[in-house]
Each structure stands twice: as C-alpha cells, then as structure tokens.
Amino acid sequence: MKRSLLGFLLVLLLALPASAQDHLATALTGLGDGFGQTAEAVERLGALGDPRAIPLLRALQDGTLRRTPAGTVLLPDDTDAMTGAKADAAGAEGVRINNRVRQVLRGALGRLQLVSPDAVERLAAAEAVFRTPGLENVPLLQAALARETVPRIRAQLELALAASQLRADDPAGKRDAIARLGTAATTEARALLIEARIVNPELATAINVSIAAIEQRLQLRRIAETLFQGLSLGSVLLLAALGLAVTFGVMGVINMAHGEFVMLGAYATFMVQELCRGIPWLAPWALPLAVPAAFLLTAAAGALLERGLIRHLYGRPLETLLMTFGVGMILQQAVRLAFGAQNREVISPAWMQGTLLLPGGIAVTQNRLWIIVFGIAVLLVVVAAIRFTRFGLEMRAVVQNRRIAATMGIRTGRVDAMTFAFGSGLAGLAGVALSQIDNVSPNLGTGYIIDSFMVVVFGGVGSLAGTLVGALTLGVVNKMLEPYAGAVLAKVFVLVAIMLFIQRRPRGLFALKGRAAES
Amino acid sequence: MSATTPLLTRRLALAGLGAALAAPAFRPSFAQAAPIKIGVLHSLSGTMAISETALRDTVLMMVEWANSRGGVLGRRLEAVVVDPASNWPLFAEKARELLQVHKVDVTFGCWTSVSRKSVLPVFEELNGLLFYPVQYEGEEESKNIFYTGAAPNQQAIPAVEYLMSEDGGAARRIALLGTDYVYPRTTNRILRGFLNSKGITNADIMEEYTPFGHSDWQGIVARVKRFAGEGKKTAIVSTINGDANVPFYRELGNQGIKAEDIPCVAFSVGEEELAGIDTKPLVGHLAAWNYFMSSPGAANTEFKQLWQAYIKNPKRVTNDPMEATYTGFRMWMQAAAKAGTTAVDAVTPALIGQKLMAPCGYEEEMLPNHHLSKPVLIGEVEANGQFNIVWKTPNAVKAENWSPFIPENANRRR
Incomplete structure (x- = not known):
C-alpha cells in the first residue's frame, strides 16, 4: 500500500512537465477574487502535490504574491507562477489574505513539505498538518512516516496521523488514534479528543481515559509554568527593588524618584539601540551594550541628585520624600519633552523572542528566562561589590558608624555619593530589563515604585537576602493567586497580607539586629 | 495619472489666485x-497620553485649517489647551476651568469613559458643548454631548458576529479581556447578552480584567491558551485600553498564539497604538473600527495629507478617534454656519441632521440621539x-x- 502510493507520487512528479500547466491553471482559478475563492484555490493547490506550488504558496503567505489585471499570478521576482517566464508586472496588485486563507495555507504548505529534504521544514510541516486534520492527510502521512528517521519528527507525524484518523470511518484506526493522542501532552490534542467525544459517543470511555492521561501531564506542567511565572515576576521585582535596597535599605534615603531612574535606564537602552541601528554588525549587540550605558547614565544622575539636593536634607525624611517626588515628576516631564509622550519601541533581539520548550514540555518565554538570569547576575554583582570591594567596605563602615568611619580617614561624603550612585545605577539596570517586557514610556517607573518599596519593607530594610526572598515570595504568591482571584484582586490580597505581616513583624522577614539597627 | 496632472495644477493655480485675492479681505x-x-x-x-496627544494635535490642526479658510462666521478660532493628566477628577476641574474661566464656545475632549462621566455633570450644569470622539459602551445620552465615536452596535457586536462567521474563523468560545473600568465592563456585559442570544453559554465565555498600565500578561495569556484547548474554536x-496593549501583544507573540489559531479582535487598538510594537508576530490579529488609515477614497487622502503636513512628518499615522475628531469638528463648523452663532442652544439643534463625507469613505449623519451613523470596518494587522x-x-x-x-433597557423608548 505504502510503496504503491510512493510510486504514484513519483509518477505524478515525472508527469509534471507535460500536464502541470493546466493542472496549476485549473487550481489557480479564483485566486485573489475573494477570501473564500482564494481559500478554495489554495486547498486545490495543496491537494495537487505539485512541488512547484510551494514558492507560490510561500509568496502568498508572505503577502508578496501579485496578480495582474489580466489574471496572471506573479511571484515576487515578476515571473509567471504557471510558466516560470518573465511577465509584464504593470498594474499588478498584491493578493490579500485573511485568517481563513492563512489557516488553509498552513495546511496546504504542510502537506506539500512533508517530504522536504530539510528536517526543520518537515517538523513544521508535521505540526501544520496536525493542526489541519482531514481524511486526505492519511495516505500522505503514512508515506511520510515510512521514510522518516528523525524520532522527534516521527512522533509529531504519528500525532498528526492520529488526528486525521479520528475523522476516518475505520473503528480500529480510531481506537489507535485515541490511544496515540493520549500519549501527547498538549492542549491541542485534548481539544481534538473533546471534539471527537461529541461525534463518537460510543468511544467515550476510551476517549475519557486518554483525556485523563493528558490532563495529568498538563496539571504537572501547569504547576511548573505557574512557578516559572512567579519566579519571573519575582525577578522583575528583585531588579526593581535592588537599587532601592541600597539607597533606602542601606542609606535610609526615601527616594521617590527611584522609578524614574528605572525609566531613565529604559530610555538609555532605547538610545543605545538607536545609535547602533546604523551599524549592521553592532546592531545585535545593542542590548548587552545598553547594560553599562544605562548603569553609567543613571549612576551619574544619582550622584548629581545626591550631591546637589539630597545631602542637604539628611535626617529629614519627610522633606527628602517630597523633594525626590518632585524630582521624579521633573524627570518624567523632561523625558516627555525630549522623547514625546508616545512609547518608544525597543526591539527584542532574536534570542529573546518566542518560547523555549524545556524537558517535559514546559513552555517558558525566552525574554522572561533571560530576565531571571539577568536578575540573578545583578544580585551576585551587588553582593560581591558590598562584600569584597574597598567601596563596599567603606560603605558598610559609614552605615555602621559614620563618625568613627570619618575619623578613620574615610571621606564619608564621597562614600554617600558613591552609594547613592550605585543604587541609582542598579535602577538603570532594571530599566534595561523592563524595556524588554514593558512600555518604554515616561511613566514606566511609576508602576514599579510601590512594588519596590513593598519588597524592601517586606524583606527587611537593609538586608539583601531579605530583598531576594521577599521579591521571589511576592512574585510566586501573586501568580498562584491570579488564576483564582484575577489580576486586580490578587494584588489587593498580596497588599493586605503584607500589611498584616508588617503589623506582626515591623522589621520585615530578615530583621537586622544590633545597635546600628536600633538607632 | 498623466491626464489628471494638468487639471490638478490648474485647480491649484486657481486656488492660489483665489487665496491671494481673498487674503487681504480676511x-x-x-x-x-x-x-x-x-x-x-x-x-x-x-497612561492615556499614548492615545490622547494625537487628538490634541488633531484639534489644533483643525483650528489652523479653519482659520486658513476664513474661520467660522468670519471670526478667527483660537484653541485653549489644558492637560487633565489621565486623572479622572482633574478632568472635571479642567472642564470647569474651560467653561468658566476661558468661556470656550465648544470643547473637544476625553478618551476614557470614566473621564467623560467625570465631566458630564459639569457640561450639563454650565450648558457647555462637548464632542467626544472615541468608541464607547453607550448607555448614555446628554443634551450637551455629541458622540462622534461608535456605539456598541457600530463596533463591538458586528466584530463578534464576524468572529463567529465562516470568514472570521467560526469561533464558538470567547475570551473577554479588558481593562478594569466602565467601558470594558459595560461592553462585555452587552457582549455576554449578545453571545447568550446566539446560543453561546456562559461556560464558553471567559472574562478577565486588569488594571490600567498592566504589564505582566504571562498568566492571563497562558490561561487563554488553556481555555482554548477545551474543544471548540476560540477567539x-x-x-x-492604553499602553497595557503593548506588553499584551508582545506576550501573545512570545507564547506563539497565532491569529489562525486564536484570533484576537481589539476595540481600542489602532494605528497609533501599534506604532510602538513590532507587528510581525501579530499579523492577522484584528481590530474593529469605523475608520482605518488604509480606507480608500479621496476624503481620506485629503485627511492624511492635511495631518502629515500639519505634523511635518510624512510617516505619522492617522486613526479612528482622530477621524472622529475631524468629522465632529467639521460638523460643528457646518452647524455654527447654519445657526449663524456659536451659542450652544442654537448650535445643538443645527447639528442634528448635519451630513459629511467622512474620511472613512462613507457619508455620516448626526442623528437626533447625538450619535453618528457610521460604517463598521474590520481590519487585520499587517506586518x-x-x-x-x-x-x-x-x-x-x-x-x-x-x-x-x-x-x-427593555422598557426604554428607542
């Protein structure tokens, strides 16, 4: 059976030069007349099995296929799709497609590319055919399975075959298909089975067994994904709060302009991207380059703010709060005047787009994964800077006892400026990360200032470990509540819980002990 | 093209001559x-500046345009711009300032329904005249407000009907996602009633709300994916509303939700909002409006040229609320000319029945319920x-x- 089919396909291929033109011509009628007719034409092209339809369908998918007023269909290089000859492109207009055509296109291209020499194309084709099940796919898939050697593609082909066999009249094949789909762990497979249950009530028990097996796998995956989402939110909170853990936690300055420093970091990322845009070899490195740029820019802004204003207000927390709040508003409006109120687009590099499949089919989005990695890296840098550098030593000394530190020859004013600049620079780093997941707009920072203070206070003022644990706890708890309470209520619950917690333990999770902490 | 060129230049020359003759008289x-x-x-x-700044510029453009054509009733127009800063109570204060301190003849403003609800009592108390240019949830009528955006039957309901049609993908399960305020909640209430009337039960409807400026969409998008995996085509x-759309669409793209599988139709996302997003992963997702920048017709070409010349940027986009502002402004000019005064009590009756060939390519008419007749258009995002x-x-x-x-509303006289 399989061999004869392959033979048939070969004959078809060999016979092409003679009859291909009229085959294609009949199949092409109606292409571009309306979305319905275009979809039908695509379906016919996919059923032909003529590999020459592939460039045509690809062009249609990319929106580069055109049609002349006379009805000739043109490929992007101005050649006639039927004859391959150069054609007159005068007055040609693009053939437009909609979602219905796109859906049919995916199936047609998938069917044609099942025998492609390129493994990546074959896998994509198997997935596409899986999503567009139909009886006509069964022989094609069986032929493809007979030739396929790559295990991953085989598995996908078998799933696609099972999806198509569900529609067949053969009861044994259907049972096989149900069992096969039961080994999958995707919501798509479950959806197919649920649909099949409505049409085949006599197979309901077998279908239910398969659905239960899928559900069990999905359940585990759901837990893993929720955990990842929580870690991701936690890492964002951690990044936003780290700078504050230094300026507020260590120095005790209530800096309401912290959010605006985050925003400045995001705009620094945008500016680096624009600078790199003109230089092709540099463009992919824009984001890594933005990391030092954002740090330096916001650190400089922080040093300026500390030396210029904050140092005159030490020991007057209320005035500091109001003053930094005002500075925040000035920064916001300044950026709005310089860059406009519109959001700026920071392009994600290719390695930060899309989804990564971890073992077990756990899908994690790349940008979030990188932000978690970045958050950990920044935390390690901060710990190292405080523990092992001279700057860290001086900083700790000034915090513990300013006057004795001064008598030991430490220039406390300079250390204050450096510490504040360091904290502000960390806010800038958070801005680089946030430019990848949030809007780069003048009011970017306002959304994070409350959360950052929440993390620092909850974790324990002055404790980096507290900031880490606080951020991750808040992230995971928030994401676990969200499916039940919704995004708005989940946040309310978390806030209430923190208020109650602070009532019981005013110094947060990791309270500092000792005389310095008491003062 | 070659045949029309001399005609155009002749017309231009005539216009130039006319302007030269008329200028000293004006x-x-x-x-x-x-x-x-x-x-x-x-x-x-x-948070609303992303959408509303372009509308301020549109009104300023229209003021300049009207002045270049001799103003209204032979008087020059002068714009008074205030900034309510996305702060709903501040909208009411600023409205009062416009009416009492600056004594404006007409106001163009508001985007969110919550801001409109905040200024409505002020306009009624001081008998002002407000043109509101954005699609909204309906359920409102005021003698002092003219609504030049769409009512639900001109946007939301046709869009959902399209999703349920063969061409739109025959969706039978709907996820309603919205920002948490009056417009999304009322619209979704209307849509739920409509879907129920079409035989879609509440088990097949998912509803979720997020705050303004929400940026962490991973959980919600994952839940929509799961909801879609329970059989039946989902949309x-x-x-x-506002800039929360950017991270939402980014998450849709990153989680690989393609328009062929789960199409997403938006009611508050236009060309201006898409300007901040990489649209390649979003090709095929939909928006329902009464105007698109890609609408064909001479009225639209004229509108786009006017805008791009005014803003001095040949790449700036136009969108539906801008078109509604333009249409409202021109209808107000026509009505003021008809009434012979700018007094609110005289202009209001003169506005009813005003007609204009709008940039969307259809003739729109101001109806007695202070709303417009408008076409409904559904567009797919292009790269x-x-x-x-x-x-x-x-x-x-x-x-x-x-x-x-x-x-x-069953007992209400329509």
Whole structure:
C-alpha cells in the first residue's frame, strides 16, 4: 500500500512537465477574487502535490504574491507562477489574505513539505498538518512516516496521523488514534479528543481515559509554568527593588524618584539601540551594550541628585520624600519633552523572542528566562561589590558608624555619593530589563515604585537576602493567586497580607539586629 | 495619472489666485470680532497620553485649517489647551476651568469613559458643548454631548458576529479581556447578552480584567491558551485600553498564539497604538473600527495629507478617534454656519441632521440621539502596522446608544 502510493507520487512528479500547466491553471482559478475563492484555490493547490506550488504558496503567505489585471499570478521576482517566464508586472496588485486563507495555507504548505529534504521544514510541516486534520492527510502521512528517521519528527507525524484518523470511518484506526493522542501532552490534542467525544459517543470511555492521561501531564506542567511565572515576576521585582535596597535599605534615603531612574535606564537602552541601528554588525549587540550605558547614565544622575539636593536634607525624611517626588515628576516631564509622550519601541533581539520548550514540555518565554538570569547576575554583582570591594567596605563602615568611619580617614561624603550612585545605577539596570517586557514610556517607573518599596519593607530594610526572598515570595504568591482571584484582586490580597505581616513583624522577614539597627 | 496632472495644477493655480485675492479681505474681518474659543481637554501626560496627544494635535490642526479658510462666521478660532493628566477628577476641574474661566464656545475632549462621566455633570450644569470622539459602551445620552465615536452596535457586536462567521474563523468560545473600568465592563456585559442570544453559554465565555498600565500578561495569556484547548474554536475580544496593549501583544507573540489559531479582535487598538510594537508576530490579529488609515477614497487622502503636513512628518499615522475628531469638528463648523452663532442652544439643534463625507469613505449623519451613523470596518494587522480591511458594512449603520442586550433597557423608548 505504502510503496504503491510512493510510486504514484513519483509518477505524478515525472508527469509534471507535460500536464502541470493546466493542472496549476485549473487550481489557480479564483485566486485573489475573494477570501473564500482564494481559500478554495489554495486547498486545490495543496491537494495537487505539485512541488512547484510551494514558492507560490510561500509568496502568498508572505503577502508578496501579485496578480495582474489580466489574471496572471506573479511571484515576487515578476515571473509567471504557471510558466516560470518573465511577465509584464504593470498594474499588478498584491493578493490579500485573511485568517481563513492563512489557516488553509498552513495546511496546504504542510502537506506539500512533508517530504522536504530539510528536517526543520518537515517538523513544521508535521505540526501544520496536525493542526489541519482531514481524511486526505492519511495516505500522505503514512508515506511520510515510512521514510522518516528523525524520532522527534516521527512522533509529531504519528500525532498528526492520529488526528486525521479520528475523522476516518475505520473503528480500529480510531481506537489507535485515541490511544496515540493520549500519549501527547498538549492542549491541542485534548481539544481534538473533546471534539471527537461529541461525534463518537460510543468511544467515550476510551476517549475519557486518554483525556485523563493528558490532563495529568498538563496539571504537572501547569504547576511548573505557574512557578516559572512567579519566579519571573519575582525577578522583575528583585531588579526593581535592588537599587532601592541600597539607597533606602542601606542609606535610609526615601527616594521617590527611584522609578524614574528605572525609566531613565529604559530610555538609555532605547538610545543605545538607536545609535547602533546604523551599524549592521553592532546592531545585535545593542542590548548587552545598553547594560553599562544605562548603569553609567543613571549612576551619574544619582550622584548629581545626591550631591546637589539630597545631602542637604539628611535626617529629614519627610522633606527628602517630597523633594525626590518632585524630582521624579521633573524627570518624567523632561523625558516627555525630549522623547514625546508616545512609547518608544525597543526591539527584542532574536534570542529573546518566542518560547523555549524545556524537558517535559514546559513552555517558558525566552525574554522572561533571560530576565531571571539577568536578575540573578545583578544580585551576585551587588553582593560581591558590598562584600569584597574597598567601596563596599567603606560603605558598610559609614552605615555602621559614620563618625568613627570619618575619623578613620574615610571621606564619608564621597562614600554617600558613591552609594547613592550605585543604587541609582542598579535602577538603570532594571530599566534595561523592563524595556524588554514593558512600555518604554515616561511613566514606566511609576508602576514599579510601590512594588519596590513593598519588597524592601517586606524583606527587611537593609538586608539583601531579605530583598531576594521577599521579591521571589511576592512574585510566586501573586501568580498562584491570579488564576483564582484575577489580576486586580490578587494584588489587593498580596497588599493586605503584607500589611498584616508588617503589623506582626515591623522589621520585615530578615530583621537586622544590633545597635546600628536600633538607632 | 498623466491626464489628471494638468487639471490638478490648474485647480491649484486657481486656488492660489483665489487665496491671494481673498487674503487681504480676511485679515480685517479677523481683527474686528473676538475669536471663537475651542477647548481641548485631552490627557497630555499619564497612561492615556499614548492615545490622547494625537487628538490634541488633531484639534489644533483643525483650528489652523479653519482659520486658513476664513474661520467660522468670519471670526478667527483660537484653541485653549489644558492637560487633565489621565486623572479622572482633574478632568472635571479642567472642564470647569474651560467653561468658566476661558468661556470656550465648544470643547473637544476625553478618551476614557470614566473621564467623560467625570465631566458630564459639569457640561450639563454650565450648558457647555462637548464632542467626544472615541468608541464607547453607550448607555448614555446628554443634551450637551455629541458622540462622534461608535456605539456598541457600530463596533463591538458586528466584530463578534464576524468572529463567529465562516470568514472570521467560526469561533464558538470567547475570551473577554479588558481593562478594569466602565467601558470594558459595560461592553462585555452587552457582549455576554449578545453571545447568550446566539446560543453561546456562559461556560464558553471567559472574562478577565486588569488594571490600567498592566504589564505582566504571562498568566492571563497562558490561561487563554488553556481555555482554548477545551474543544471548540476560540477567539479573544480585547477591550484593553492604553499602553497595557503593548506588553499584551508582545506576550501573545512570545507564547506563539497565532491569529489562525486564536484570533484576537481589539476595540481600542489602532494605528497609533501599534506604532510602538513590532507587528510581525501579530499579523492577522484584528481590530474593529469605523475608520482605518488604509480606507480608500479621496476624503481620506485629503485627511492624511492635511495631518502629515500639519505634523511635518510624512510617516505619522492617522486613526479612528482622530477621524472622529475631524468629522465632529467639521460638523460643528457646518452647524455654527447654519445657526449663524456659536451659542450652544442654537448650535445643538443645527447639528442634528448635519451630513459629511467622512474620511472613512462613507457619508455620516448626526442623528437626533447625538450619535453618528457610521460604517463598521474590520481590519487585520499587517506586518507594516497598518490594517488590511477584510470586512465592512455596505452602508453606514445608525447608532443605538441604548443596547437591546442589556435587560434594563427593555422598557426604554428607542
């Protein structure tokens, strides 16, 4: 059976030069007349099995296929799709497609590319055919399975075959298909089975067994994904709060302009991207380059703010709060005047787009994964800077006892400026990360200032470990509540819980002990 | 093309000659009468600035345009711009300032329904005149407000009907995602009533709300994916407003939700909002409006040229609320000319029945319920950030501001 089919396909291929033109011509009628007719034409092209339809369908998918007023269909290089000859492109207009055509296109291209020499194309084709099940796919898939050697593609082909066999009249094949789909762990497979249950009530028990097996796998995956989402939110909170853990936690300055420093970091990322845009070899490195740029820019802004204003207000927390709040508003409006109120687009590099499949089919989005990695890296840098550098030593000394530190020859004013600049620079780093997941707009920072203070206070003022644990706890708890309470209520619950917690333990999770902490 | 070129130049030459002759005559007439004051009440800062700044510019453009054509009733127009800063109570204060301190003749303003609800009592108390240019949830009528955006039957309901049609993918399960305020909640209530009337049960409807400026969409998008995996074709109806749309669409792209599988139709996302997003992963997702920048026709070409010349940027986009502002402004000019005064009590009756060939390519009419008749267009996002119009009504649809799908409206006279 399989061999004869392959033979048939070969004959078809060999016979092409003679009859291909009229085959294609009949199949092409109606292409571009309306979305319905275009979809039908695509379906016919996919059923032909003529590999020459592939460039045509690809062009249609990319929106580069055109049609002349006379009805000739043109490929992007101005050649006639039927004859391959150069054609007159005068007055040609693009053939437009909609979602219905796109859906049919995916199936047609998938069917044609099942025998492609390129493994990546074959896998994509198997997935596409899986999503567009139909009886006509069964022989094609069986032929493809007979030739396929790559295990991953085989598995996908078998799933696609099972999806198509569900529609067949053969009861044994259907049972096989149900069992096969039961080994999958995707919501798509479950959806197919649920649909099949409505049409085949006599197979309901077998279908239910398969659905239960899928559900069990999905359940585990759901837990893993929720955990990842929580870690991701936690890492964002951690990044936003780290700078504050230094300026507020260590120095005790209530800096309401912290959010605006985050925003400045995001705009620094945008500016680096624009600078790199003109230089092709540099463009992919824009984001890594933005990391030092954002740090330096916001650190400089922080040093300026500390030396210029904050140092005159030490020991007057209320005035500091109001003053930094005002500075925040000035920064916001300044950026709005310089860059406009519109959001700026920071392009994600290719390695930060899309989804990564971890073992077990756990899908994690790349940008979030990188932000978690970045958050950990920044935390390690901060710990190292405080523990092992001279700057860290001086900083700790000034915090513990300013006057004795001064008598030991430490220039406390300079250390204050450096510490504040360091904290502000960390806010800038958070801005680089946030430019990848949030809007780069003048009011970017306002959304994070409350959360950052929440993390620092909850974790324990002055404790980096507290900031880490606080951020991750808040992230995971928030994401676990969200499916039940919704995004708005989940946040309310978390806030209430923190208020109650602070009532019981005013110094947060990791309270500092000792005389310095008491003062 | 070659045949029309000389004609165009002749017309241009005539226009230039006319302008040259008329210019000296205009100036003295401007100098004699006090200018007509046009209030502009749009947020220039805060979360709505992304959408509303372009509307301020549109009103300023229209003021300049009207002045270049001799003003209204021979008087010069003068814009008074205030910034309510996306702060809803501040909208009411600024409206009062416009009416009492600046004594404006007409105001163009507001985007969110919550801001409109905040200024409505002020306009009624001081008998002002407000043109509101954005699609909204209906359920409102005021003698002092003219609504030039769409009512639910001119946007939300046709869009969902399209999703349920063969061409739209025959969706039978709908996820309603929105920002948490009056417009999305009321619209979704109307849509739920409509879906129930079409045989879609509440088990097949998912509803979620997020705050303004929400940025962490991973959980919600994952839940929509799961919801879609329970059999039946699923679609998303988004009433998400403001800049929360950018991370939402980014998450849709990153989680690989393709328009072929789960199409998402948005009611508050236009060309201006898409300007900040990489639209390649979003090709095929939909928006329902009454105007797209890609609408064909001479009226639209003229509108786009006017805008790009005014803003001095040949790449700036136009969008639906801008078109509604333009249409409202021109209808107000026509009505003021008809009434012979800018007094609110005289202009209001003169506005009813005003007609204009709008940039959307259809003739729109101001109806007695202070709403417009408008066509409904559905467009798919293209890779260049424009919309490919895939469905449109043959004629302009009359606005129903009181929805029949809300039970309390059953006794209301329509």
